[in-house]
Amino acid sequence: MLQLNTWQDQNTTSKTINMILLVLLFFQCVDIENIQEKVKEIDLKVDILKVESFEDADLYSDSDNKSFEAFGIKNIAIVNLKRFYKDNELVKMSIYFDGEYANLKSHYYLCNGELIYLRRELKSFSLPKWHDEFDAKDYTIKEVIFFVSNKEVISLNQAGIKRDITETQKKNIFRDFESYKSYRE
Numbered sequence: 001m002l003q004l005n006t007w008q009d010q011n012t013t014s015k016t017i018n019m020i021l022l023v024l025l026f027f028q029c030v031d032i033e034n035i036q037e038k039v040k041e042i043d044l045k046v047d048i049l050k051v052e053s054f055e056d057a058d059l060y061s062d063s064d065n066k067s068f069e070a071f072g073i074k075n076i077a078i079v080n081l082k083r084f085y086k087d088n089e090l091v092k093m094s095i096y097f098d099g100e101y102a103n104l105k106s107h108y109y110l111c112n113g114e115l116i117y118l119r120r121e122l123k124s125f126s127l128p129k130w131h132d133e134f135d136a137k138d139y140t141i142k143e144v145i146f147f148v149s150n151k152e153v154i155s156l157n158q159a160g161i162k163r164d165i166t167e168t169q170k171k172n173i174f175r176d177f178e179s180y181k182s183y184r185e
Contacts, residue, residue: 031148035116039109042084042091049084049091054185057081057095067179068172069106069120073099075128081180089113093180100128108177115177118145145173 042049057079070076078098084091090110097104102124109117123138142158145165152170155163165173 032146032154035109035111035146035148038111039117039119042086042109045086046084046092049086050088052083052085054081054183057183057185067095067097067176069176070097070099070104073097073102073104075100081183083180090181093177095180100130101125108180114150115147115174117147118173118177119143150174 067079070079076097076099078096080096082094084093090113092110093108095104095106095108102122104123105121107119108115109119120141120143122141124141125134125136125138127134140158143155143163145152145155152165152173155165157163
């Protein structure tokens, strides 16, 4: 075990630890900036990318392909999945769940086959859409998650506040990601 004998040794060690943390934070920020640039580049070219669409995809009731992110949406009527390719490389997947009390739209961004970014938007309603007094005023929850080397780096809510994600939530994100990536009708 390292034993520090003097105040200077403690101070030097503290500075070294702080420097290491700053370097790690810098590289994480560089990764996040690179991811943001990649996402922006994909979104700017989305109109010219090759699209593979699955209307009414069975990603909710099928136990082999069950989506965890849509778990709380009641009476899902529509599930649409789109995969976007650049030069035969999958670069983005968008999935839309249309339910009775809520809609969920998720966009998964890839680089070299790995998940790098997830953007979700959940709109929930106080009354079902078929109700006579239904009002489209909704409650929207937005979230973005950055990934480096298939590990979650940072998750932000719509206010830009960092949010912790449990290991179970991470596993579910990657399970959904793989399910959408491999889905076939």
